Amino acid sequence: MLSDVLFRIRALFRRKTVEHELDQELRFHLEHQHRRYVSRGLSGEEAQREARLAFGGLEQVKEECRQMRGVSFIETSVQDIRHAVRSWRQRPLFASVAVLTLALGIGANTAIFSLMNAVLLRTLPVEKPQELERIEGHFSYPMFRDLRQRNQVFSGLLARRTTPVTLISTSRTERGVAELVSGNYFSILGVQPVLGRAFTDADDIVPMGHPVAVVSFHYWRQRLSADPAILGKTIRIDNYPFQVIGVAPPAFFGVEVGSAPDVWVPLMMQPQIFGRGRTFFNDSGRGWLDLLGRRAPGLSEAQAQVGLSVTFRQIAQEGNHKLFRKSPAEAAIYLMPGGKGFSRLREQFENPLYLLMAVVALVLLIACANIANLLLARSSARGKEIALRLALGAGRIRLIRQLLTESTLLGLLGGSLGFLFSIWSVRLLLGFLPGDRLPLVLDAGADLRLLGFALLISIATGILFGLAPAIQATRPDVSESLKDTGAAAGAALGRFGLRQALVISQVALSLLLLVGAGLFLRSLRNAVAIDVGLNTESVLLASMNPDLNGYTPASVASFYRQLAARLRELPGVRAVALSEVAMLSGDYFSVGLIVPGRPPLPPGPDRGVMLNQIEGDFFQAAGGTILRGRDFGPQDTAASPKAAVINETAARHFFANEDPLARKVRLAGVDGVEIVGIVRDSKYGSVREETPRIAYTSFTQDERPSGERTIYIRTAGDPLPLVAALRREVQALDRDLPLYNVKTFAEQKSESLVRERLIATLSGFFGVLALLLASIGLYGVMAYSVQRRTREIGIRMSLGAMRGRVVWMVLRGSLLMVWLGIAVGIPVSLWLTRLVTSQLYGVAPGDPMTIAVAALSLTAVGALAGYLPAYRASRIDPMLALRCE
């Protein structure tokens, strides 16, 4: 045993000595055998031949001896790697092109995968995340209480809700994110604070009775100067004092991917920091909580689902809860795996990410085909060397292994570089994701899974592009290659070999990517061209929430009145308005509308209307035309009859052919609201939505209006220079009021298309990359074929072929491959693009225009890639060409 180990170690580290000894030993044998034959009377040469014959293949014996010595795998790999590096040094251009191509391909894959990893795959940094189940939908507090008390399936059920807050530490006032959590939150998740203690159920009993907070590690470090004596000190959340009782561990970001709370607060503090002072603890009609449970030990997901459904139905049948839109019999509750937590980001970007992953995988395939082609060209150049080694008895498997080692090494080099690329480009990609209402905090950093992915893909890539050339190169028609290669060149003329097949598939894949990119770009263009019914040019938006700083409804109203007056005085300002919900921001506020005297609509979504409360010259500032009736005015006060303006779609939906004007309706639970105006249709939350029904009411008539408002400032020119003035005016009124979402209305609109823009930009980028790679591949094959056909072309020209004919001959070869690729690519594109129909807007998956444009660009690029070698071919001097052999 020990001898074995020592033997191997000696063989490994004293490779040169061992190799030398082996050589000497075998030479000794051959010499003796030689001498023996000579002594029998053979001539020197004959004796040498006989001795060789009696011995067998020398290289083979050496190789077998190395294998017997047991370290051959590592040893030969080291040898192969040295060999590879040596050959790259001789041809640095080949090596750098290959590594760079791979780095692009693998980098793109790693980058998209790291997003996928962060958004879709990573589990929460909590204890046993696989036991967690999230309940689909939002729940009221009474429902949470009942489910928590009566369910038999969870060892614990927690509720949470994030909300933006104003955080005031020693000197600084800023917007942050708070997560309201039930008292069992930290214990169910199994998260231990690094300092102090976490909440317990005792911290969550009395409404407004537990002003305590756990702060995030990040907040503690950044804003509380990592104060070790922070426990017991006070921070102000929405201008209300909370005592810090703990600091969460650094890796813990809560239970929502893409968002990271700065502070955790007991659910019982809800009236203070969420919902404008109203208390939701007894309101069974308001769903505002996310529920997450830990399955009881030994219970399967299916059992938990069944058990919870039974409990839920019992609760529903007792009739103490308002169930939204459903009768008790229809009431259903669904469990989803909760180990990855909640994420709006995930719902929004799951499909785009899969799509992009497929796109980059195709790009990598094209890159692989390119390098396979380069290797093929190189191995034909190295054909003689390989044939010689085969003839000398080197095993084919051994040679294939050597070539594969080389390609895997290329893969790993490209992969490492690509990994660096990806780290850099992920930052760029993250810039695409929206995150301004609640700041986006996404950990897309490297972890073991990402490293594993990069490693795996690098090795797989190396084998993928290396295998075919290696097999081809070591094909055992030794004698053919040993002859001078010139004669064989003619064969490459019309025949479609592996290289041609590779280029054709590259073209086909590029067509697919280009068609995809074209479709997404057109979708984006169509979406951008959608008439949102609002005038988004030259408008500055900003949001603020004085509620959070302890304003009363009266002081909120006066604050905004003063602010609007000051802003109207600024030069270049045309109109100033306020709204409760920022238009096109993705936020919605839906309420019910009932028209007395009309046949009642069924309860549920049919009664819904999007509500927005406004003030000032909203329709001038945001854009919109009152078609009939009037806008709100000074006559609409808290004391006057309640008024509402609705859009055309709402008018048609609720009133059919009747005239809505002057009709009184029940809106958001308030009776006797008079319809005073009808405004032209517009979008509400996003650009791509169906035109919604909208009702507007006025802040001036609301006794308890929301403090959180978005201000619209319409300007004569570019609105951005106004930002500084806006900040100044706000600070003049309240130094501690943070502004957020400061941007132009046009930016807001374009952010509403973030998904479309992300897909279109990236698929466009990768489409161009694919086109580039394919044209390099095409160029490589054509240049190589021209080089090998130098003699043939020379003969043709000496026989009188015109230059133009030679150009066309080469160009035709190139175009033929492109067209074959397109012919293959079109049906594939027709078939595959159907899968992305849901991501398209205003364009059909098989759109002939898009396919035609893609095919034309490929043809153009193909012609260009073919023209350079063709031109070179036409410049061949017949005499030189004939003499050079």
Next chain:
Amino acid sequence: MAHDRIDLPQGTLDILILKAVALGPQHGWAISLRIQQISGDALQIQQGSLYPALHRLERRGWIKARWGPSENNRHAKFYELTRSGRKQLDVESAAWRKLAAAVALVLDTVTEPRQ
């Protein structure tokens, strides 16, 4: 004459090598000569195949190698039997004899003529 030679059964090369070096340290060429001589040229061994076998046996610790001067004062690699190699030779020879005897017995029985 070539027709009279038999190919070496699997695994027998090892035992022949062990036997060949049992009499004293030998270099590879001498071992190949000796096996040929002892077997009376009846066994067909490609000379080259000897060396992988030698290296394998060395790795198993049944023989050990040492460099020294050859008969005509050349630097040569000599192999000699180790203690565990001797044990292995005994075990294998015994097994081989047993097998040979058994095979012979079977063959003799079957070739007896029948009525």
